Amino acid sequence: MSRRSSLLVPMKSIERELICPICEELFTQPLVLPCQHSVCHRCVRELLMPNHDDSLSTDAGSESSNPGSPRARVPSPSTEKLERLVRSGNPRPDTVHITHHSNRGVVSMLFRNFTLESIVERYRQAARAAVAIMCNACKPPVQEATKSCMDCKASFCNECFKMNHPWGTPRAQHEYVGPTTNFRPKVLMCHEHEMEKVNMYCEVCRRPVCHLCKLGGSHANHRVTSMSSAYKILKEKLSKSIHYLISKEDQVRTQISELEEMMRHTEENGQLAERRASEHFERLLETLQERRTEMLRSIEQSRSLRVERLRAQVEEYQGMLENSGLVGYAQEVLKETDQSCFVQTAKLLHVRIQKATESLKMFQPAATQSFEEFVLDTSKEELLLKELSFSGVPAPPVIDLSRCRVYNEGLIHWRLSEDTLPTDHHIVEFRKLGSEEEQESGWSASEPVFGCSTVLSDLSADSSYTFRVKSCRNRVYSPSSPEVTLHTPPAPVFGFLFNEKCGFSAERLQLSKRRDSVESVAGMSLLLAAERVQTGSYICLDYIIGDTGISHGRHYWAFRVQPDSYMIKVGVASDSKLTEWFHNPRDTSSPRYDHDSGHDSGSEDACFEVSQPFTLLTVGMGRLFIPKASASAAGDHSSRVLPMPQRIGVCLDYDAARVFFYDADTMRCVYERPVDCSGTMFPAFGLLGGGAVHLEEFITAKRLSYL
Template sequence: MSDSEEITEFGSIVERIERGEVPIKNIERELICPICKELFTHPLILPCQHSVCHKCVKELLLQNQDDSFGTDAGSECSNPGSPRSRVPSPSMERLDRLVRSGSVSSSPGWRRSSVTPRVTSFPCPGCQRDIELGERGISMLFRNFTLESIVERYRQAARAAVAIMCNVCKPPAVQEATKSCMDCKASYCNECFKLNHPWGTPRAQHEYVGPTTNFRPKVLMCPEHEMEKVNMYCEVCRRPVCHLCKLGGSHANHKVTSMSSAYKILKDKLSKSIHYLISKEEQVRTQISELEVLIRQTEENGQLAERQAHEHFERLFETLQERKTELLRSIELSRNRRLDKLRSQVEEYQGMLENSGLVGYAQEVLKETDQSCFVQTAKQLHIRVQKATESLRTFQPAANPSFDEFVLDTSKEESLLKDLSFGGVPDPPMIDLSQSRVYNEGLIHWRLPEDSLPTDHHVLEYRKVPAKDEEESQWHLTERVHGPSTVVCDLDSDCRYAFRVRSCRNTIHSAYSPDVSFHTPPAPVFGFLFNEKCGYSAERLRLSKRKDSVESMAGMAFLLAADRVQTGSYICLDYIIGDTGISHGRHYWAFSVEPSSYMVKVGVASDSKMSEWFHNPRDTSSPRYDHDSGHDSGSEDTCYELSQPFTLLTAGMGKLFIPKASHTAAAGDHGSRVLPLPQRIGICLDYEAGRVFFYDADSMRCLYERQVDCSGTMYPAFALMGGGAIHLEEFITAKRLSYM
């Protein structure tokens, strides 16, 4: 399609929209207020460009403060009805009464034209963005007259059979309106319009349109300057403004354009966007068809899942019912056996009573006078009586009334039922790089997706990343981890390790997280805290309670010190060192420097030189004197080497400054002395070799190395000037605190 054909088609589409040929009944969803879920009534445009009914905004504000006053007296841009009418509302009259009675202060903050609740903020129901209305409240919001007109056209289309009647005709001869006057804000039939707008009068010049119930002002007025017309558009706030807003109001420093230019640009953008959407109509219909298929599949699969879950629970109920029947039957059988035994024993003991049972029978036998007959019967009877007598002496119930052996412990089954869940594959976790740290031990953190189901445990795996021509090593598994992190011990120095983690739920494992690699430091971790006893200035430096952070305060003391500086001297540095020294071996520590720091120096210091240097009375070599002028003279290294106990690298203002005579380990860094400040800086001191190395602690790239005199005990050293802060790594301080 040629450019001219595209322009013609584009123009026809825009004309169709402007003429209203697009079916308005299909856009109802765009005309519903997100709060009341009804068609917009006097919609207001919020700063986030969403629209809300005027009454809904008032209700939102009143919800935040029950005893607040209404805001019925706003500007024409926000209040329904006549644009310039100021009809006192009940809330306004109530306020006047309170002011006259002294209940409310009549200070300048209370203005009759801008009475608002004290709480004027609420979340936008469309985007949840916090909306702050300011002192003028709802009066600061424009009415969305365009949306009002569309809503009115929609209502008319919905009730096409209902005509708009003349507002002047007397009943019962009311005629159907043919015109509506935008100045009189009334609808007229032909005869009434001629009578109320006679030729040769000012009313004849009124603007009229077709019959409508939506009357909006002919000119949009500024809500801040109510007598000024809106004639410019603020591109920063994305709202119309007047010339006073630009000259000295809240938009003085904002970029504004003319209203005609903004109209042309915005209309062109909207038209092109609509043209693009219309051109993609077939694609949209195809995607709608796909979505309808997905909806149908979702319904079917959901019903299938419900049936399967119902069947599973039915089987569980059947199994529970069977077990319930069996266990209750066994209890019943045992109970009956015990009752039979106890009842037999009762009958036996009842026979021992006088004139009953065994005793009564024995008494009758004793009445026998024939000796041979008596002996014949009494022998067996005597044995029975002896047994009864013995049972009296050793009374023992025939059955145990306790049913302890039939007590059920269902705690395990209840726990299993509570943990019953769908056996889907859990989502894989993601390793959190911002919280993970790897030294000679690795602290690995991970997180689950927000909508993932709970997991039983996690498994972390790690392996050493092989160098060239090396075979891949096997993955090592950690123990089951029930939290979001774990520690991996005994990692080799100066090696790269890969880590991955997966979740488990109901014996089903998720996929592995993407592999994440970390480079271990070239030496074991050295733990320390800041020490305020050597060179520490309490006036300019502030230590945290845990002594793991130090902050330089560029306050009055700094200004007074700068004022005392003589010509040719330099503003002082404030020094602080670690509380633990190094006298052998290789050690590594890491920290972060606030990007907004003015100047921070980091490195190492010798105790043998510090003792002499801090007590030297000369101003030029005192701890308040800095030999690094900041110029590229090349003499800084020599000056530090000869006169100071410190070997320091400079950082500040988001940059890292490499000395001119540096020999970096990384190729390609020789040509640039100014590098971006790393998020974390690492320092490695090789005491026996007498060298100190500075690293980017995240990538373990060596930024700078140099020779250092290790004649005594070496300490981590820091110096600050102006505002700035240094934070030691938690792994460094935790290692130190574990020994305290």
């Protein structure tokens, strides 16, 4: 058997590819939708023009041509089904709209899928191989056809074909194929230019077009290739894909076997799990039944004993009534006048009377009627039963990097899978990265955490830590979450809040109640100030500093700049000039005469450095601007503009007289420079136009706890 014949696929196996998705029967004159799906011509017309009489003839061998066929009895599917099919794969939604205003135009613009039509016909022939196609030209007795002429659209036996296609006539040039009932046009014609043959392919619309469509039609600006090129490329791709799939037949069969084996094991394991669960519930029911029997028996015994005691007491008191003759007898004894005889009889009688009297005076039921000591509280047990669940291995959590922060302490957040069952607690493990000795020390673990976040204390400064989390349910731990590495700041956290008493402009700055956020409002006051600005002058920044100073050591703080902020300066300020700076508005070095326009020019940088006690970095409009004086960025303007980090960190080394600026998420230093630490240094911020600065919670937590 040849290689080609070994790769052929039986016609029966492709049946599901030949079914119309609308009527769910074999295609009849299929049309190609813009989404590249095919739908029966009749289905499209029935949906879009339900009252239109379909005049397009159908194949002689088509089942749908018979009004009594099953196809004719199928109710029309909804238009929504067709619309969903069109939209599911339409590369350009604007190329087709299934509307009632242009339905006829939509149908006329759709190409017939002749290739699919031919395959369906071959499938029909294979399905009715026992039924021969007869010659259309024979006189009785009719012979079996051997050829079908695509030009005459008829089938012929050998003799009739020769008679109808004699040599030397135009008919001899007709195209013929094997016997078929499917006669299609020899070439496709353009829908927009009916006299033009389709000879090009639009790669944008993924449909055949003619040369006029490319020259001045709707595809003039589209990428168009020749039909021969598209044919060659697509046929090569399709052939390679088919050969690849066929070459992987053994692999597919192996995978099918594995899947079938998995299905068998799944069935077995599912049945085993059902049996085990049933056994557990049966044991629970047996235990409940035993406890029920024991406790009901206890109640019954107590009830019987109490009733018996009360019955005895009733009989005793009933005896008093029945022995009423004792009173009459005693009255008769009292009539005895002989003293010796009276004493002899009355002594015993008095004892009996006295007992009856004491019983009446000291009446007490022999048993209690309440059964309060037998009341059951099963609320806890009911809750446990309601929370009863399978004790499988929990799904591993995932650490949420967007909410994690590390300073002197590490704030670690994580999230659980949406379909995970409730967990008992979580364990956070972490270890410091560095020397081999430190890594060999292994993982440190937190105490059990009952939420989805925790704080880890005593982390070393300027160090990298790896974190992971695992969940626990019924003493079974999940696999650890994917590990994440976070870098701690280069110095301990410095805590402060904004100071509204030094240089703060209440007209243009709004401070939050907690004093952990400040916002610049570009309002009327800024417009009025602009009216007074002379040529060559600049509107000043509004400054605000921290309420706590630094006089020694290394300190770190972090904050967020609102992304849409216009311009914000961040850095440090010396107290040696703050008093003079904020209380001398006529001085050109005052913030009321700030020479920094925000353009970050070299002259402005120099003027700013000479005149001001601030060491500041410019942030704004989604960018971070490195000062021109930076040695690492000198002479390269493009390298001075960086994307604005989500969080910015500042580290002041007072003893070394240097300040560092960081991307606080990655702890990458973006800029450093010397600073004059001649006095107490304060965190400083300058705002111009709309914008806001928000201090990190770790920075403000210690200060807020003091308030």
